[in-house]
Amino acid sequence: MPDTFRSMESSGGAGDSPPTSSRLALAPRLARAIVLLVLICYCSIIILNVLQTGGASTTKLTVCVCIVLLEFGVQFALASPAARTWPLRWRLVTLGVQAVLTYLPAAWFGLDWGSMQGPLAATILLTLPNRVAWPMFGAVVAASPVYPLLKGSGGLYSGYVFSSVTLAGLVIYGLTRLTDLVTELHDTREQLARMAVTQERLRFARDLHDLLGYSLSTITLKGELVNRxxxxxPELAADETTSLLLVARQALADVRLVSRGYRDMSLRDEAESAAGVLMSADVRTEVDVRVERLHPVxxxxxxxxxxxxxxxxxxxxKAEVCTIKATSETEAVFLTLVNDGVANGGEPETRSGGGSGLGNLRTRLTAIGGELTAGVDEEGLFRLVARAPLQPRKGEAPAGTAADAPDAERSAA
Known part of the structure; x- marks a missing residue:
C-alpha cells in the first residue's frame, strides 16, 4: 500500500513520469516544426520565382523577401492552436492584411507572384466559419489562373498556377489542423493521466474505508470485551483475545490487498462473520441468506x-436486535439489514465521526446497475436495502461521489 501511494505522489499527480511527459510534449513541437519547414519551403519557392527572371534589382529582391517573410510570419502565427481562439475581429484584420500582401505586390512582381494566393486560401479556411470559408476558398482558387491568362501566359502555365494555389492552400490548412489535433491529443492524454490518478486515489480511499472500517470496529469491540x-x-477473555488477533491479522492482509485492488468477498461468509461479531456486542441476530452462487462482483x-x-x-x-436477510429473484438479488437501534428519533448519531460508507456503497451498486436505500421505516426500525442485478452491468463508478454522501445517510442508527 505505501509503495503504490508514494509512486502516485512522486509523479506529481500528472500520471506520467518525466521521461514519458517529455516524449508526449515532443509531438506538438514536432508538428509545429513541420509546419514551419513547409512554410520556409514555400517562401523559398516565391523568392526563387522572382530570382529566375534575372532582371530583379537589389531593391526589388529586398522588398520581395520582406513581404514574403511578413506574410509567412503571419501564416505561422495562424498555425498556432491559440489562433483558433482569437476574436473574429482580429481574424478578419489578419485576413485583410494578408489579402493586401497577396494582391498588391502582384502589380510589381507580375506572374512570379501568382502562387502567393495559396497561403491566402489557407488563411481563409483557418479564420472564417466553414459555411463562408469554403466558398471563398473556391473563389480564390478559381480566380488564380485569371491573371496569367490575361497576361497571355497560356493554359499550361495557368493550370500550373491553379494547381499550385490549390495545393499550397490545402497543404498549409491540413498541416495546421493536424497540429491542432496533435496538441489536443497531447492535452487529452495529460488530462486522462490526471484522471487515472484521481480515480486510483478514490478507489484507494473507498477500499481502505470499506475493508478496514469493519475490522477496526470489531477490534475495538473485542478489545473492550476482553478488558471487561x-x-x-479470564478463560473467555483468552478466547476473545485469540479471535481479536485473527481479526487484526485479517485487517493487515486487507491493507496489503488495497494496493493491488479490491479483493473478492462472499456474502454468505460475511453474514456468518457479522452474526458472530454482533452477538459479541450483545445484539440478537437473525440471519437468513437464501441465494444461489452469485457473480463474484x-x-x-x-x-x-x-x-x-x-x-x-x-x-x-444502540441496537439490540438485528435481522440480515438475502433473497434472489429472477433478475436481481436483495440484501436487507434491519435493526432497532434508531437513536435521536432517527437523526444521525453525532458522537462518532462521520464516514463515507453509504456513499461508497451507493457508488459501487450504481456502477453494476444496482441501488441502495437506507432510512427509518414506518415501524421505527432502521432498514438498509441493497439491490444488485444477478449479472453486473459493465461500467465504472463516477469519480468524486464516494465522499459526497450527506451526513444523514451515514447514520445506521
Missing amino acids: LIPTR VDTVLATALREGVTNILRHS
Whole structure:
C-alpha cells in the first residue's frame, strides 16, 4: 500500500513520469516544426520565382523577401492552436492584411507572384466559419489562373498556377489542423493521466474505508470485551483475545490487498462473520441468506454492503436486535439489514465521526446497475436495502461521489 501511494505522489499527480511527459510534449513541437519547414519551403519557392527572371534589382529582391517573410510570419502565427481562439475581429484584420500582401505586390512582381494566393486560401479556411470559408476558398482558387491568362501566359502555365494555389492552400490548412489535433491529443492524454490518478486515489480511499472500517470496529469491540472479562472470566477473555488477533491479522492482509485492488468477498461468509461479531456486542441476530452462487462482483459488492451496515451498527447505534436477510429473484438479488437501534428519533448519531460508507456503497451498486436505500421505516426500525442485478452491468463508478454522501445517510442508527 505505501509503495503504490508514494509512486502516485512522486509523479506529481500528472500520471506520467518525466521521461514519458517529455516524449508526449515532443509531438506538438514536432508538428509545429513541420509546419514551419513547409512554410520556409514555400517562401523559398516565391523568392526563387522572382530570382529566375534575372532582371530583379537589389531593391526589388529586398522588398520581395520582406513581404514574403511578413506574410509567412503571419501564416505561422495562424498555425498556432491559440489562433483558433482569437476574436473574429482580429481574424478578419489578419485576413485583410494578408489579402493586401497577396494582391498588391502582384502589380510589381507580375506572374512570379501568382502562387502567393495559396497561403491566402489557407488563411481563409483557418479564420472564417466553414459555411463562408469554403466558398471563398473556391473563389480564390478559381480566380488564380485569371491573371496569367490575361497576361497571355497560356493554359499550361495557368493550370500550373491553379494547381499550385490549390495545393499550397490545402497543404498549409491540413498541416495546421493536424497540429491542432496533435496538441489536443497531447492535452487529452495529460488530462486522462490526471484522471487515472484521481480515480486510483478514490478507489484507494473507498477500499481502505470499506475493508478496514469493519475490522477496526470489531477490534475495538473485542478489545473492550476482553478488558471487561479479564477480572471475572479470564478463560473467555483468552478466547476473545485469540479471535481479536485473527481479526487484526485479517485487517493487515486487507491493507496489503488495497494496493493491488479490491479483493473478492462472499456474502454468505460475511453474514456468518457479522452474526458472530454482533452477538459479541450483545445484539440478537437473525440471519437468513437464501441465494444461489452469485457473480463474484455482485457477491463482493453485497458483502461490502453488509459489512458497512454492520460497521455502522457497531459505531453509531444502540441496537439490540438485528435481522440480515438475502433473497434472489429472477433478475436481481436483495440484501436487507434491519435493526432497532434508531437513536435521536432517527437523526444521525453525532458522537462518532462521520464516514463515507453509504456513499461508497451507493457508488459501487450504481456502477453494476444496482441501488441502495437506507432510512427509518414506518415501524421505527432502521432498514438498509441493497439491490444488485444477478449479472453486473459493465461500467465504472463516477469519480468524486464516494465522499459526497450527506451526513444523514451515514447514520445506521
